[in-house]
Amino acid sequence: MSKTRILTLAFFLGPATALVVFFFVFPLILTIYISFTDMRNWNVERYANDIVGLKNYEALVHLSRYDPKFESAVITTIVFVTVTLFINVVGGLTLAILTYFLEERVSLSFRLLWLLPRMTPVAVYSLLWYYFFHSSNIGTLNRIFMSLGIIEEPIAWGSYNLPLGTWAILIFVNGLVGVSFGMIIFYSAIRSIPWEYIAAARVDGAGNLTLIRSIILPQLRWHIMFVTVWQMLSLLTTYAHIFLLYEWGTIDRIWGQTWSLLVFTTAFGDIKRQGLAAAAATVLVVIGIVLGLIALRLLGFQRMMTIPRGEI
Amino acid sequence: MAGPAGEVLAATVSRRLKIVIALALLTASTPILLTYGLLIISSFSENMVTDPLLRDLSPTLSNWITFLQGRLTYAPEGLERNVVEMVVVTLVVALGVAFTATLVSLLAAYSISRMNFRGRRVFTASLILLHAFPGVALIIGVYMVFLSVGKALGLLGNEFYALTYVILARAALEVPMATWLFKGFFDKIPWEIEWSALVDGASRVTVWRKILVPMVKPGIAAVLIFTFLAGWEEFIYFYVFLAPLGIDSLPTFIEEIVGAAEYYQLTIVAAAGTFYLLPTIIFFVFTQKLLLEAYSGGLKG
Numbered sequence A: 001m002s003k004t005r006i007l008t009l010a011f012f013l014g015p016a017t018a019l020v021v022f023f024f025v026f027p028l029i030l031t032i033y034i035s036f037t038d039m040r041n042w043n044v045e046r047y048a049n050d051i052v053g054l055k056n057y058e059a060l061v062h063l064s065r066y067d068p069k070f071e072s073a074v075i076t077t078i079v080f081v082t083v084t085l086f087i088n089v090v091g092g093l094t095l096a097i098l099t100y101f102l103e104e105r106v107s108l109s110f111r112l113l114w115l116l117p118r119m120t121p122v123a124v125y126s127l128l129w130y131y132f133f134h135s136s137n138i139g140t141l142n143r144i145f146m147s148l149g150i151i152e153e154p155i156a157w158g159s160y161n162l163p164l165g166t167w168a169i170l171i172f173v174n175g176l177v178g179v180s181f182g183m184i185i186f187y188s189a190i191r192s193i194p195w196e197y198i199a200a201a202r203v204d205g206a207g208n209l210t211l212i213r214s215i216i217l218p219q220l221r222w223h224i225m226f227v228t229v230w231q232m233l234s235l236l237t238t239y240a241h242i243f244l245l246y247e248w249g250t251i252d253r254i255w256g257q258t259w260s261l262l263v264f265t266t267a268f269g270d271i272k273r274q275g276l277a278a279a280a281a282t283v284l285v286v287i288g289i290v291l292g293l294i295a296l297r298l299l300g301f302q303r304m305m306t307i308p309r310g311e312i
Numbered sequence B: 001m002a003g004p005a006g007e008v009l010a011a012t013v014s015r016r017l018k019i020v021i022a023l024a025l026l027t028a029s030t031p032i033l034l035t036y037g038l039l040i041i042s043s044f045s046e047n048m049v050t051d052p053l054l055r056d057l058s059p060t061l062s063n064w065i066t067f068l069q070g071r072l073t074y075a076p077e078g079l080e081r082n083v084v085e086m087v088v089v090t091l092v093v094a095l096g097v098a099f100t101a102t103l104v105s106l107l108a109a110y111s112i113s114r115m116n117f118r119g120r121r122v123f124t125a126s127l128i129l130l131h132a133f134p135g136v137a138l139i140i141g142v143y144m145v146f147l148s149v150g151k152a153l154g155l156l157g158n159e160f161y162a163l164t165y166v167i168l169a170r171a172a173l174e175v176p177m178a179t180w181l182f183k184g185f186f187d188k189i190p191w192e193i194e195w196s197a198l199v200d201g202a203s204r205v206t207v208w209r210k211i212l213v214p215m216v217k218p219g220i221a222a223v224l225i226f227t228f229l230a231g232w233e234e235f236i237y238f239y240v241f242l243a244p245l246g247i248d249s250l251p252t253f254i255e256e257i258v259g260a261a262e263y264y265q266l267t268i269v270a271a272a273g274t275f276y277l278l279p280t281i282i283f284f285v286f287t288q289k290l291l292l293e294a295y296s297g298g299l300k301g
Helices: A004-035 A055-066 A068-100 A104-119 A122-132 A140-147 A164-191 A196-204 A209-218 A219-236 A239-245 A260-269 A274-298 B004-012 B015-027 B032-041 B062-068 B083-112 B120-131 B135-152 B160-189 B192-199 B206-213 B219-232 B236-245 B252-259 B266-288 B288-300
Strands: none
Touching: A004 A274, A004 B083, A004 B120, A004 B135, A004 B160, A004 B206, A055 A068, A055 A274, A055 B135, A055 B206, A055 B288, A068 A104, A068 A196, A068 A219, A068 A260, A068 B015, A068 B120, A104 A164, A104 B266, A104 B288, A122 A140, A122 A164, A122 A239, A122 B032, A122 B252, A122 B266, A140 B032, A140 B062, A164 A219, A164 A239, A164 B032, A164 B288, A209 A219, A209 A260, A209 B206, A219 A260, A219 A274, A219 B135, A239 A260, A239 B032, A239 B252, A260 A274, A260 B135, A274 B120, A274 B135, B004 B135, B015 B032, B032 B266, B062 B266, B083 B160, B083 B206, B083 B219, B135 B160, B160 B219, B160 B236, B206 B219, B219 B266, B219 B288, B236 B252, B252 B266, B266 B288
16 A cells, blocks of 8 residues: 555544544453453552452352342343333334325324434433322322322332332333334335335235235345344443433332443442443443344345445 | 335325324324423423323423522522533533534545445444444443543543543444444445546545535534434433533433432423423424434445
8 A cells, every 4th residue: 555545544544443442442342351350449550450350250140140139130131121122123113114104294293203212312301201100199100090090099100019110111211212213224114115016016906904914024024133133232231211210219229220230330339349340241242242243244234345436 | 215105105095094093103102292291391380290181280480590590499599500501511512522423434434435445344344333332331441441541641530631531432432323324425426526536636635525525415414413412412421421520411410400309399300301302302393304314324324
């Protein structure tokens, strides 16, 4: 490569590479390294060289079996990810297909409305559900149920019938954000189905259900797989909304913790055991890389990366 | 995206079915409409409005006046906070994230769309992986880098350092997605347009600046809005890096007052929340299509 070419590439790629190295690669290596140390209280000088080998990982396995908080976090994560994932994929698919049957103006309003939770500031979005599920009669849900005569006293939903109440809130609040991802991907995929397919089916007298079953759904196979993998990854690692609801007492302190929230509270909460938190985070990293690679394959990466015509 | 197929299909669906579908969607949307609506209405009421029929509404503007004066209770001697500082800090971070991520991605996307270099495929593949990367796994390391660099430079506890760090660290999270979006925009521009300029001896940088950047203006607008909203909606970075230094922002302010809700007037919190929601709603109303297209474009590639 000539010198100008190297300089040109540095100009274009330098800033992005610097940000990626500094804020992705470094922190990642550090996290894995810290997981082998006894780091606590952010005391870098004291613990940075205190290598303890696999102790944190062993502690993690032990805690997952015997510590109620870790034990419930594993169960909560499995239930939360499975159920929310199902709701997100099926819900996103339903929204995409239903809005496809409507006139553009109406369809656009609905799709925008469902995008709103995703774009809302995390603190405000959590605030909405703090009010909605509030344990006193200022909670909207309590108010509605009481005026319908279903319940007589306000219910603390977060601790109702534990762990079911807390799980229901977790799934509902995150499902409402997650469903828009599938909706958008599926909708734009349906829109790119050649019109001739649909017209031909219509001429043959296909009803709406036949149209969905034999034209639309088969075309979405890959998209469904991609959305499933991608959403699984983001559900496994989401924690900002959950953290606020946890802080404000809307969800239960034990049953409301998912694995990723546990990573955050162990590192930044009262315990401040960064070595242990880093080990828990590394587990997520491994899962993340595997799911990410699968998603990449599903995206048909090879096809998208044809050599650019931009070279003389 | 807005192909004719959808419109034509809608024309073949019976009116009755369309009304049924619209009603079903409206019913499914009730929780969204209800929660957002009640938050906004409560900010204009003396007590929290929780009744969907609004029977408990007693209109007032005092929540907004009290909040904008930086007070958390109606009582004049109550706790006061600097609302201007909170808004400025949140805005600075959001704008910083938007401009940094947009510029950096605009540069990187050009080279992966137009230049063939070794490592191009790996670089592009890692963008997707990075975008999917668990933020919670990074935050420990990112905080450790923050501590170590701050210590080495003697800047720990410095507010300017913390703000700059938050902007760069948060912008970095948006770079993979934004680069991917811009790559899509660049890929659509016919190569012939810049070819003659390159043959005439113009440099890549000139071609990028004078020919290509002006051609992706809609893309730049979309990415700027998108990354601005990403910075604006952030909570964790404000909470971890700025709040411990006493730097107030809208998200940590809400976190804090709801956590101590029994001492405060909840309707004032509703005013704060509605205020914080305003930019999101404004962008929603005025740039709807741009937002939806940015979303689908970014993941289609």
